[in-house]
Amino acid sequence: MAADVEVICIGNELLIGKIENTNARWLAQQITRLGAVVKRITVIPDSIEAIATTILEAKERKPSLIITTGGLDPTFDDKTFQGIAKALNQKLVVNQIAYEMVKKKCTAYAKKYAISSDFEMTPECTKMATMPANATPVNNIIGAAPALHVDLGGTLLFALPGVPKEMASIFDNAISIVIKQIVGPYSFLEKSLFLEDIFESRLAPLIVKVMNDNPGVYIKSHPICSPNSDSLELHFTMSGGTPNSVETLENTVKELTFLIKEKGGKIITSGL
Amino acid sequence: MAADVEVICIGNELLIGKIENTNARWLAQQITRLGAVVKRITVIPDSIEAIATTILEAKERKPSLIITTGGLDPTFDDKTFQGIAKALNQKLVVNQIAYEMVKKKCTAYAKKYAISSDFEMTPECTKMATMPANATPVNNIIGAAPALHVDLGGTLLFALPGVPKEMASIFDNAISIVIKQIVGPYSFLEKSLFLEDIFESRLAPLIVKVMNDNPGVYIKSHPICSPNSDSLELHFTMSGGTPNSVETLENTVKELTFLIKEKGGKIITSGL
Numbered sequence: 001m002a003a004d005v006e007v008i009c010i011g012n013e014l015l016i017g018k019i020e021n022t023n024a025r026w027l028a029q030q031i032t033r034l035g036a037v038v039k040r041i042t043v044i045p046d047s048i049e050a051i052a053t054t055i056l057e058a059k060e061r062k063p064s065l066i067i068t069t070g071g072l073d074p075t076f077d078d079k080t081f082q083g084i085a086k087a088l089n090q091k092l093v094v095n096q097i098a099y100e101m102v103k104k105k106c107t108a109y110a111k112k113y114a115i116s117s118d119f120e121m122t123p124e125c126t127k128m129a130t131m132p133a134n135a136t137p138v139n140n141i142i143g144a145a146p147a148l149h150v151d152l153g154g155t156l157l158f159a160l161p162g163v164p165k166e167m168a169s170i171f172d173n174a175i176s177i178v179i180k181q182i183v184g185p186y187s188f189l190e191k192s193l194f195l196e197d198i199f200e201s202r203l204a205p206l207i208v209k210v211m212n213d214n215p216g217v218y219i220k221s222h223p224i225c226s227p228n229s230d231s232l233e234l235h236f237t238m239s240g241g242t243p244n245s246v247e248t249l250e251n252t253v254k255e256l257t258f259l260i261k262e263k264g265g266k267i268i269t270s271g272l
Numbered sequence: 273m274a275a276d277v278e279v280i281c282i283g284n285e286l287l288i289g290k291i292e293n294t295n296a297r298w299l300a301q302q303i304t305r306l307g308a309v310v311k312r313i314t315v316i317p318d319s320i321e322a323i324a325t326t327i328l329e330a331k332e333r334k335p336s337l338i339i340t341t342g343g344l345d346p347t348f349d350d351k352t353f354q355g356i357a358k359a360l361n362q363k364l365v366v367n368q369i370a371y372e373m374v375k376k377k378c379t380a381y382a383k384k385y386a387i388s389s390d391f392e393m394t395p396e397c398t399k400m401a402t403m404p405a406n407a408t409p410v411n412n413i414i415g416a417a418p419a420l421h422v423d424l425g426g427t428l429l430f431a432l433p434g435v436p437k438e439m440a441s442i443f444d445n446a447i448s449i450v451i452k453q454i455v456g457p458y459s460f461l462e463k464s465l466f467l468e469d470i471f472e473s474r475l476a477p478l479i480v481k482v483m484n485d486n487p488g489v490y491i492k493s494h495p496i497c498s499p500n501s502d503s504l505e506l507h508f509t510m511s512g513g514t515p516n517s518v519e520t521l522e523n524t525v526k527e528l529t530f531l532i533k534e535k536g537g538k539i540i541t542s543g544l
Binding site: 012013014015016017018020021022024025026027028029030037039040041044045046050057073074075076077109110122123124125128143163188199200201204205207208218220221222223237 | 460
């Protein structure tokens with residue numbers, strides 16, 4: 001079954017271009033490889049209003065999953081749980097399971113760095129365990145801030161931390177299995193051809209013909225602009241679970257290769 | 273004056289994680305440095321419906337500018353102009369100025385690569401010049417596909433190509449001046465402190481105090497996770513145009529530095 005996923009990345013640092021949004025690409029790759037489809041990635045500021053609005057907009061489009069990243073840490077600007085609570089019209093409460101998760105992490109951390117012998121949970125530590133009433137905490141093996149999931153009614157929302165290795169670990173441990181359960185035996189196949197000596201505009205009608213001949217295969221051309229060449233990449237993709245998907249993709253590549261050569265184009269390499 | 277900008281990146285290749293969305297970060301950096309504020313970045317598929325819907329949603333939020341990237345090339349999957357036309361309920365027409373731009377580029381290209389002595393404008397070449405009726409073409413110095421701008425009524429929409437060097441050239445030549453005109457003498461200031469030996473949760477109340485003491489300065493903490501350290505970056509930002517903005521930012525950094533040292537934290541380096 002198809003599973004649509006929306007990714008919402010929360011953080012002013014992304015909107016000022018301070019950091020590359022590597023989380024979005026990493027999630028897009030993992031989700032695609034699992035056979036699901038990322039329909040939208042939205043980057044928004046650390047604002048309760050923006051978080052709540054964006055979640056509600058995404059929910060309206062009825063994806064199987066919404067995954068947020070960022071905004072789970074103890075500082076004032078981490079507002080994801082508050083935004084989710086606002087979107088769901090739920091109260092924020094200290095979740096006891098999450099509280100124990102945070103306490104365990106912080107105690108271990110304080111011990112390791114010998115910061116204080118009388119470690120206690122500050123309001124900021126408690127904030128990391130203060131979640132919308134209906135949410136279920138998800139353990140963060142690497143960092144202190146627990147993630148959560150909550151059922152929006154047909155759509156499952158996961159809120160992950162923004163730190164890439166924490167985000168990736170929780171995705172791998174808690175989300176990938178959920179996606180695979182929805183998607184079933186579907187998979188994602190891809191293949192690339194690199195070519196030159198043909199205009200993209202001359203190539204366009206050939207692509208349309210070959211796509212019509214091979215339903216289910218999507219072909220996209222990407223200009224590759226290096227100082228010494230104006231070559232093109234043709235990227236073939238297919239989501240499917242039938243035993244002959246691989247063969248269909250291979251046949252599509254062959255058919256287009258033939259048409260390109262007929263028009264004087266040259267295949268440089270065939271990737272993936 | 274504040275200028276809000278929304279960026280919409282169009283392309284399935286971004287949603288499958290095939291490529292890093294470097295355009296979004298580059299635009300975010302440029303727009304921020306010009307003193308404007310990127311309020312949202314949305315990544316959507318090559319779908320007329322998604323493009324039209326996303327533009328209309330952005331328009332509702334009344335930003336000064338909407339900038340789209342991608343989808344201007346001649347292949348079937350480049351649908352930005354169709355999406356804009358749908359959003360604006362306008363017809364698509366061959367724009368004669370854009371047509372001449374494309375013809376000039378393609379003729380020169382054909383001559384350079386000696387592809388054909390009888391070069392003519394194919395339907396795919398003409399597609400690059402087929403724009404919503406009210407749009408104004410913007411010359412693309414580097415590539416063949418013209419960009420465009422169109423007034424949405426209070427919001428100016430620019431549609432840029434997805435190839436990074438083409439996108440950047442058009443931004444520099446045509447958009448940066450528009451942003452600067454709206455923004456005026458406002459600018460963006462930033463400074464970073466890198467520190468260790470202090471919990472992010474212990475730091476949180478200090479940040480809140482210092483932000484309250486220095487209105488206009490925004491401080492965000494970022495954990496830096498390297499194998500050998502658990503240090504933090506504190507990033508101070510300020511948008512403003514008053515002569516003493518620089519001094520305000522410096523004073524804020526000094527005040528927080530004092531409080532951090534008082535709590536046993538250690539400043540490693542001060543960046544930017």
